[in-house]
Amino acid sequence: MSSEDGEEVFDVLSEGEEVFAPPESFKEQANAGAELYEIENYQEYWAKEAEKLDWFEKWDQTLRWEPPFAQWFVGGKINASYNCLDRHLDSFRKNKAALIWEGEPGDERVLTYNDLHRKVCKFATVLKNQGVQKGDIVTIYLPMIPEAVIAMLACARIGAPHSVVFAGFGPGSLAQRIENADSSFLITADGYYRRGRLIHHKNKSDQALEQTDKVEQCVVVERCGLDVTMNRDRDYWWKDLMSEVKCETPAVKLDSEDLLFLMYTSGTTGKPKGVVHTIGGYMTHVTSTSKYVFDLKEDDTYWCSADVGWITGHSYIVYGILSNGATAVMYEGAPDYPDNNRTWEIIEKYGVNIFYTAPTAIRSFMKHGKKYPQSHNLNSLRLLGSVGEPINPKVWKWYHKNVGNENCPIVDTWWQTETGGIMLSPLPGVIKTRPGSVTRPLPGISAEVLDEEGEPADSGYLAITKPWPGMLRTVYQNDERYKKTYWSKWDDETYFPADGAKIDEDGYFWILGRIDDVINVSGHRLSTMEIESSLVSHSDVAEAAVVGGSDDLKGQVPVAYVMLQEEAENDKLNNGEDEELDFFNADLEEELKDYVAEDIGAIARPRDVTFVPDLPKTRSGKIMRRLLQDITEEEELSDTTTLKNPEIAEKIQDIYC
Ligand code: WT7
Helix, strand or coil, X not given: CCCCXXXXXXXXXXXXXXXXXXXXXXXXXXXXXXXXXXXXXXXXXXXXHHCCCCCCECCCEEEEEECCEEEEEECCEECHHHHHCHHXXXXXXXXXXXXXXXXXXXXXXXXXXXXXHHHHHHHHHHHHHCCCCCCCCEEECCCXXXXXXXXXXXXXXXXXXXXXXXXXXXXXXXXXXXXXXXXXXXXXXXXXXXXXXXXXXXXXXXXXXXXXXXXXXXXXXCCCCCCCCCCCCCEEEHHHHHHCCCCCCCCCCEECCCEEEEEEECCCCCCCEEEEEEHHHHHHHHHHHHHHHCCCCCCCXXXXXXCCCCHHHHHHHHHHHHHCCCEEEEECCCCCCCCCCHHHHHHHHHCCCEEEECHHHHHHHHHHCCHHHHCCCCCCCCEEEEECCCCCHHHHHHHHHHHCCCCCCEEEEECCHHHCCCCECCCCCCCCECCCCCECECCCCCEEEXXXXXXXXXXXXXXXXXXXXXXXXXXXXXXXXXXXXXXXXXXXXXXXXXXXXXXXXXXXXXXXXXXXXXXXXXXXEEEHHHHHHHHHCCCCEEEEEEEEEEECCCEEEEEEEEXXXXXXXXXXXXXXXXXXXXXXCHHHHHHHHHHHHHHCCHHHCCCEEEECCCCCEECCCCECHHHHXXXXXXXXXXCCCCECXXXXXXXXXXXXX
16 A cells, blocks of 8 residues: 555545545645655654654653553653743744634634743642642633633643543532542633523532532632632632732643643443543644644644533644644634524634534534535635544535535544544545545554454454554553553553444545444444434435344344434424424335435344434534433433433433334
């Protein structure tokens, strides 16, 4: 697949409707070149990438690998806050915008690198004054406001690892994370705006603090001027503490392997795991991938629509983007508030060049219709990204055409909270893309598709076969769980991400989704994603979720839940008097079953197709198939508290039964 001169690497794919070559103009100016695919020694490659950061002292050893425990850039001294801020100050970047922030009501704040540096230094002083020491875990429970970034970088500056908890989580989740991290310091806000509503955030924090007594001090950012109850022995206003201090705290020399942050993520068991990331390797991974995957240039304005409370926000709003000295847009609110124009208005207003979002968002843009993006000037866009779940070809093509004007490469990036940064993705400008494929592992990353026994297969499990710098170091205070979850499926040198994957004859990877979503029909493995993708390619379908229903003969059979396009919903579903029949159309049901059977094969034919007004989704937008599984199996509904739309579960249950 690779060749002496590298040409073939981006020329392996035959031309055709489903192959998209990068525009010539993009190729000419791309940060990445074909030679990146020709790496011989992954450790040398990453060492070279690490040199792009500023180190106080260089490392003695690139990698110490005692499977499955890794240390990168051993002996190196570094500070992430320094790399995101201080090192930009002695150039013209000093007064360049680091963050362009927009609140949901339309208020704006622009922070230059110099502004951000001053605020971070001051807040680092506050943390020290309040007694926070190196190694103390600080919990940050803030909405999408600049103070979230300031607090993260201030922690990084003094070596206090942060644990950011997504603001959309409730008090129980917050308390659980505080307890697990043994965190005595909390940063929160009075409130924030979401879909035009004022969310009383401090109340949620207070409720959490009734469930744990770990927190000794709580700093409150004033975002909305809400009337909040302050506990005199525990609570401080951010602005009061900031007004008393000078901008004087230097970035401390930290060890490459010191903790940078914890990020809690859910696993197969109910209890979230604290994924541990350390400084040197993580910073190397996210800085390098930001530059090559997003093709970040000095004059780019970059917008990632994720929340800083997730890994995507950590790596690709904060650390990777700011260490490259780029300008990031940060938006507080909902993408469709006050109406479906908002996302496109933001792109137009700030002249966004690079837009990184999730398939779930693209599907909802698609559902609303192309008239919204088309009525805005989106010519500034030059690169589009996708992350979080498989993007099916129909959605990919819609994004390419209606947002990218057929002129922007799309980077479909596969990675996880645990991997720290992007692992598989096209190198834009270098390689041809195919809708639905993440193409190939990035330079320096070794990935394969393996079967149950660990043998290479065309279809099986995704596996990462060499350590990489951004990898999680362990599960916080739980090495056993780390080993068991990630390094025991085959051997302790092969990482198991729990995603199914296929590899085609061109060496392109196709992620099939979490293996928990794979079903077995009469001994044949089928990806629920594949069936969903097929359903979604039908012109009446907006979104679909497929789960496995038990079947005495076949083991499992596909069961589909389908949301129709607005128009089809109005035309084809009964919206009359009889509420019970509201989501029923026997003909269309049969039509969709036949459609899938023809598209994939009879084996994939859904037993049932149920029309639903919405699908149960987590706050990060993932369809919660487990709930649909419960409904299908007529079991009691499992926990719905992490749903964005908890009320939908029972509604679907009614329709299904
Ligand atoms: C899981 C990780 C990493 C940022 C957000 C999610 C799925 C992620 C893709 C993609 C297909 C993807 C995988 C993975 N996933 N990106 N481009 N194509 N699937 O982080 O919450 O840790 O979830 O998201 O199933 O295992 P996360």
